Amino acid sequence: MIIKSPKKLIEVALPLDDINVAAAREKSIRHGHPSTLHLWWARRPLAAARAVLFAQMVNDPGGERGYKAGLTKEQANKKREALFDIIRDLVKWENTNNETVLERARAAIRESWRETCEMNKGKPGFDPDQLPAFHDPFAGGGAIPLEAQRLGLEAHASDLNPVAVLINKAMIEIPPKFAGRPPVGPEIEADKTSKKKSSHDAFEDWSGARGLAEDVRRYGHWMREEAFKRIGHLYPPVEITQAMVDNPANPRPDLQPYVGRKLTVIAWLWARTVKSPNPAYRHVDVPLVSNFMLSTKKGKEAYVEPVVEGDSYRFEVRIGAPDDTEAAKSGTKLSRGANFECIMSRSPIESEHIYSEAKRGRMDTRLMAIVCEGDRSRVYLPPSMEMEEIARKAQPAWQPENLMPNNPRWFSPPLYGLTTYGDLFTPRQLVALNTLSELITEARERVRIDALSVGIHDDGTPLHQGGNGAKAYSDALGLYLAFALDKGANYGSTLCAWHQTRYGIVSTFGRQALPMVWDFAEANPVGNSSGNFYQGALQAAKVVEQMPARSAGYASQQNASEQNLSEGKVISTDPPYYDNIGYADLSDFFYVWLRRSLGDTFPQLLQTISVPKNEELIAAPYRHGGREQAETFFLNGMRRTMQSLCRASEGSTPVTIYYAFRQSETRSDEGTASTGWETFLEAVVGAGFSVTGTWPMRTEYTGNLKKNVSALASSIVLVCRPREATAESISRKDFQRELRSELPEALETMIGG
Ligand SMILES: C[S@@+](CC[C@H](N)C(=O)[O-])C[C@H]1O[C@@H](n2cnc3c(N)ncnc32)[C@H](O)[C@@H]1O
Structure with a gap:
């Protein structure tokens, strides 16, 4: 069946500078940004994700393929400029939840979809009243599915990594389930008399995810108070x-x-x-x-x-x-x-x-x-001796025994005898994390009882079985509180340094690795400054409050190269960059605590002792027995993934794929292109895609990660469509030769030198 697919805006033009400026600005935003919900590495800026999705969904007014005859060049330019204006508004952080701006964008998407359906009248999948759903098979920190949901699409996020799946659940799956409900938790005592608008009557209406957000704050506060009663003696003034x-x-x-x-x-x-x-x-x-x-x-x-x-x-x-x-x-x-x-x-x-x-x-x-x-x-x-003794008295009941990988490139503590994830904490830090973990279980039970007492139905069905009653709500709250605990772990390990100019604690993940720290700062988790638990809960609440919580969202654990979730869906995705980040190994730092606190809430997702590693699509020589084997593993897996995306994606919309680019990658000794890029492009083209557009995105959300040699600064968005059967083909060898001669210069030019 031949599908008529008009050229999309992203295949013709983009207001790139506006997008890049907004993406760069977003880096400095902390309040309410999803990056503050839970750490994830190499997050996309929301601005870029939103703009790319929009431009991939709307038809270009030029009508190059003759599907939209009748417009003069000037008229088409004018219409295109109007779409650019929508993008310019859309990418601004302050418009993230501006319904007027968003509705204008959604209307343009719906209009394009109706046009496309008209062209493909009678063909299955082209219902003008039903937008196609969206899927990101490498969802990570969830920027792209979140923006798809915001733009009105049913969003599906999948990732191999259970921590990433939980982040996506927290962003797109849970908020719509409980949207519009008031909080169930008792108001914080101090708020009752507070004059601060943000605390007392925190919100006037409970639309969207506001009630849920307020409960994260209320139970987070309860946990901090309880923790103080139980372990405050370990943190004396x-x-x-x-x-x-x-x-x-x-x-x-x-x-x-x-x-x-x-x-x-x-x-x-x-x-x-x-x-x-x-x-x-x-x-x-x-x-x-x-x-x-x-x-x-x-x-x-x-x-x-x-x-x-x-x-x-x-x-x-x-x-x-x-x-x-x-x-x-x-x-x-x-x-x-x-x-x-x-x-x-x-x-x-x-x-x-x-x-x-x-x-x-x-x-x-x-x-x-x-x-x-x-x-x-x-x-x-x-x-003082006294302070030292108090710290040494702490006796944790449990500590993570999972071993860190034997890979000094990312993990140096094992060289110094700190071999398990538990070894990265002092006994006092472990006691604090254990206490908070126990309190999450207690908080969940309180939420359930409080929810019942305000009349939320009692179907006894947990969240992981699709419930949305009191039990499921308590499970949902547990997840956000566990994220606050993870933040506590990030600011409460022996890999946290003291910052001499910001007078604060530097988090464990200053970069995408766990390097040894010799002199470390131990935070006060029940105090008021950096690293305290309540601060983590407050940040989570701020993010939840901003979630679109509108059309349904789904997050699941899937291996991207073996899934069929993409069938008939619009795809925009951001695969792992060759050997740049070891997501699975790094995320074990958090996984062990999530499993401890939420093992019974997400029994399937958290069933393995550590994050699954074997199928992770990164070129890690230490995992595959050498560089070459690692490259082959990456190429084959990426090709299989791309093949399935090429075959399954919604037929009238191109697929967009982000790929990070490091300046250093074009400067190898032989003057060749980077192995990462070369291998990746080989997979894309080998899978049957042809590239119909390329856009450099200058910035990548690095959040508070330090700039370092391997930091990912720029990336390129490839716009791909299945290659026509009649297209010419060349051998792998010729392809590689051409890439090597063309790619370095092409990348430099595209990135802007
Ligand atoms: C570049 S990150 C995505 C970042 C995301 N776009 C964001 O803004 O946060 C790539 C993701 O691919 C995931 N991944 C690696 N191998 C995978 C596989 N075989 N199947 C599915 N996901 C995989 C990693 O866990 C990681 O979250």
């Missing part, structure tokens, strides 16, 4: 005394205003230690510190000074700039990697010594400084 001010060894006049007050701790700063390599100091645990500065802000400098006394040492916290700031900034580090200096003997501590100490279980920690909440400023205090 520090009382400031006159003796601290008058300390003859280190007078601290800056503490005078606080004398007699108990200050809440924001972070405990620890240094890892090993036994000194110098035989004379073999009995001393010497610190491995990468930076002694606590604050580098001009006029607010503070630092730690190690003071050696006989054959021991202590840490002093000093206010003001050190004599040698550069030396303080180097800590006890001699050079990059695990190379330090013994503070007792000045002997070098080589990495081999650290490996061997760590492997023998002789790596320990020592408290270096304490950061407290002052009056609109941070107060830096020296460590």
Whole structure:
């Protein structure tokens, strides 16, 4: 059956600068952005996802294929400009939920669909009153399915990774199920008297997902209060005394205003230690510190000074700039990697010594400084025996035993004897996470009872069986609260550093890897600053509140190369980039906690002990026994996926595929194109697609991930249609040869040099 498919806007023109500017702006938005619901790596900006989908769905007014005769060139240009205007409005963050703007876009999509149906009258699948559904088989953090839902399509998201599936459930599947319901949880006591509009009568109406969002906030608050009752004693405040001010060894006049007050701790700063390599100091645990500065802000400098006394040492916290700031900034580090200096003997501590100490279980920690909440400023205090003992007293009932992969490129802690995901936490951090995990179970039961008491029906059907009564609602709440716990884990592991200019805790995933951190900051999960649990719940609530919660959405676990969910659906997708990110390995950090808290809520999805790895479509040599095998695995899997998309996708709409691009990729020694790109394009073309358009998108949402060499900065959207049977073909060898000669320059030109 021949399907008439008019050229789509994306195959002709796009207001690219407007899209790229909006996508870049979106990076700085934190409040309510889906990236703050749960971490995912290499997220697409919503602006790009929304614009691409729109332009892929609307017909180009030019009528190049003769399907839309009757318009002069000028008329067509005018109409195209009107579509551009819709895109310009659509991509703005502030219009994310602007119904006027969105409805204009939806109307244009419906109009194009009706035109297409008219051209294909009588053919199955062309019902002018029923838009085709949408599918993203590599949904990840869910930007693309979310935008499809916002534009009025029934959205289907799938991913191999259960963590990604849960993120998509939280964004597109759950909110529409419970849309329009008021919250069931009791109002937070403090809100009843609060004058703040955002807390008291948080919302005037409970349309969309607002009721759900408010419940995330209310039960998140309840959990924090309960957690404080149960484990608050592990996080005591520090009382400031006159003796601290008058300390003859280190007078601290800056503490005078606080004398007699108990200050809440924001972070405990620890240094890892090993036994000194110098035989004379073999009995001393010497610190491995990468930076002694606590604050580098001009006029607010503070630092730690190690003071050696006989054959021991202590840490002093000093206010003001050190004599040698550069030396303080180097800590006890001699050079990059695990190379330090013994503070007792000045002997070098080589990495081999650290490996061997760590492997023998002789790596320990020592408290270096304490950061407290002052009056609109941070107060830096020296460590105390008492504080150290309290931390060491904590005894977790459980810890994740899953092993980290043996892949130092992404995971260096195993080199230092930290082999399991549980080893990445202090006992106190584990106690906090265990407590929160137990509280999620208790919160769910409370939600169920509260929901029943306000009259929500009791069908006893859980969420995973399609329920939408009290039980299912309690399951749904559990998911958002577990996401807040994951945020707590992200800000509460021993891989979190202290940020000397932002005076806060740097999350575990500063980048797409888990590198070793020598001196780490332990947050206060029941306090008020970064890393506290309630903050995570509040952020989740803000995101939920913004969810479209309109047409139905579905998220499921599927291997993209073996699914048939794409059948008859519009496809826009963003596959993994060759060997760039090890999603499955990285996400185990969160999976273990999600499974602990929600194993019975999502029994199928969370049944495996860790995230499934074997079918993950990345070219990971350590998983496939070498580079070549990894490339073959990637090429075959990607080709199978592309074949199924090429065969199954809705016939009148092109498929759009994002592919990330790294500048460094075109600079390999042989002057060839990147293996990633080459292999990927080979899969696309080999699957039977022809590329009818390419668009460089300059920005990719990197959120708070640090810029580093492998950060993905730009990507290219390929617009693909099944190749006509009569099209010419060339051999694989010729294809590769042509790619190698053409691709580097073409990519540079497209990206803008
Ligand atoms: C580039 S990310 C998608 C990011 C997403 N567009 C966003 O904005 O967050 C690629 C996704 O492919 C998933 N993936 C890897 N192998 C897969 C497979 N065989 N089947 C389905 N999904 C897979 C990864 O888990 C990851 O979430």
